[in-house]
Amino acid sequence: xxxxxxxxxxxxxxxxxxxxxxxxxxxxxxxxxxxxxxxxxxxxxxxxxxxxxxxxxxxxxxxxxxxxxxxxxxxxxxxxxxxxxxxxxxxxxxxxxxxxxxxxxxxxxxxxxxxxxxxxxxxxxxxxxxxxxxxxxxxxxxxxxxxxxxxxxxxxxxxxxxxxxxxxxxxxxxxxxxxxxxxxxxxxxxxxxxxxxxxxxxxxxxxxxxxxxxxxxxxxxxxxxxxxxxxxxxxxxxxxxxxxxxxx
Numbered sequence: 001x002x003x004x005x006x007x008x009x010x011x012x013x014x015x016x017x018x019x020x021x022x023x024x025x026x027x028x029x030x031x032x033x034x035x036x037x038x039x040x041x042x043x044x045x046x047x048x049x050x051x052x053x054x055x056x057x058x059x060x061x062x063x064x065x066x067x068x069x070x071x072x073x074x075x076x077x078x079x080x081x082x083x084x085x086x087x088x089x090x091x092x093x094x095x096x097x098x099x100x101x102x103x104x105x106x107x108x109x110x111x112x113x114x115x116x117x118x119x120x121x122x123x124x125x126x127x128x129x130x131x132x133x134x135x136x137x138x139x140x141x142x143x144x145x146x147x148x149x150x151x152x153x154x155x156x157x158x159x160x161x162x163x164x165x166x167x168x169x170x171x172x173x174x175x176x177x178x179x180x181x182x183x184x185x186x187x188x189x190x191x192x193x194x195x196x197x198x199x200x201x202x203x204x205x206x207x208x209x210x211x212x213x214x215x216x217x218x219x220x221x222x223x224x225x226x227x228x229x230x231x232x233x234x235x236x237x238x239x240x241x242x243x244x245x246x247x248x
Contacts, residue, residue: 003070
């Protein structure tokens with residue numbers, strides 16, 4: 001299934017390590033992501049984009065306001081919401097298959113074998129993370145997240161460390177996996193944090209631009225072009241999003 005996600009008046013601050021200084025990260029985020037929607041969040045570096053994901057994941061608690069998933073307040077982490085990190089965060093002592101099945105085993109459920117094919121991992125099951133390229137490690141990270149069948153998939157710059165070709169390939173893999181779900185079941189709700197306007201325009205139904213810290217939602221762009229998208233043909237919206245990010 002998929003669930004909607006709502007952030008209403010969400011504020012969050014953290015204490016800076018070393019100085020003890022209080023830093024306001026979010027200054028009242030109001031945002032609703034519909035069930036089955038893929039939303040990208042863009043903004044300048046350090047503006048609080050990752051903080052938004054951590055709040056939805058239940059890894060942080062809002063200082064004010066409320067975060068809801070499927071109408072229920074988020075009070076902690078859960079398998080209904082899974083976060084994919086930029087570096088994959090794989091267990092180095094486990095094989096590809098063991099990494100992917102770690103969550104399903106804990107849930108007492110079998111792995112859908114089609115998932116390995118869908119992410120191009122068939123034949124790599126016995127390899128260890130150190131034996132994989134960066135692109136392959138991120139494929140494993142995506143497979144591990146999808147294997148627990150979360151309602152909401154949170155993606156924190158999942159392709160940011162990859163070369164241009166690997167990044168483009170993995171964008172296609174993610175989009176294909178998301179669209180494939182929609183052909184037979186409700187698509188997962190996805191929130192993608194990215195620094196790449198091109199990536200946001202290629203993948204998202206809507207692109208949310210947040211301001212510099214302390215962040216608020218500055219502008220929201222609807223991307224209604226058919227998929228798969230020719231990003232070069234969407235120059236006008238790309239430039240508009242880029243301006244919104246630069247102007248803060």
